[in-house]
Amino acid sequence: MSVSINPTVVKLSRSQSDAAIDVLAHSFYTDPVFRYFWSEQDSALFKTLQWFIKILLRYSQPYEHIYTTADLQGIAMWIPPGKYPLNDLRLLQLGFYALPFKLQWRKSLQFLAAFNKIEKLHRGDMPQPHWYLFLLGVAPESQGQGIGGLLIEPILNQADLEKLPCYVETSTERGVRFYQKYGFETVHTVYFESAPPYWLMKRMPQQ
16 A cells, blocks of 8 residues: 555545455554454454444444545544434444354453443543544554544544544553544543453543
């Protein structure tokens, strides 16, 4: 994949869905929390990651706030104000019902418990309308070049104009440092038994 010096941020088209899933799967392939819950062999792990991301992408598409670069170096999915909490029934209809077949039964229960805990904290932190950064990933070969910041800028700027907060979750200290540069602050550090920590972050409107 070629890397643009000054990439243009555009909205993801439906025809780019499969390519976007691959970019995100490569981006999250080494994610510590995902690898904790899904401990398959490498080839199976990548396919499971594609399955999971496909559900998130299909859930986000009707809101039309998925951003990429012209050459698909990364993807930012946003859930707009008024569309959170997530619709559990819709997630099931999109394929989340297959979770027990993708995980060992014990890990499946752990994952659901972790998901419910995060959702409960998120609802408590953000009772007001807000922008939720559902997923942000940059292709490994494009990381460290400012692509992630470019992808989230359109909605951060819109949130500031609307005087609305933003919310995001991350599973790495590198992610925490990245989001801090854009005004996010950690509101919770969550631990799931022996799993790696997970950070929940909030950004208030900026001047």
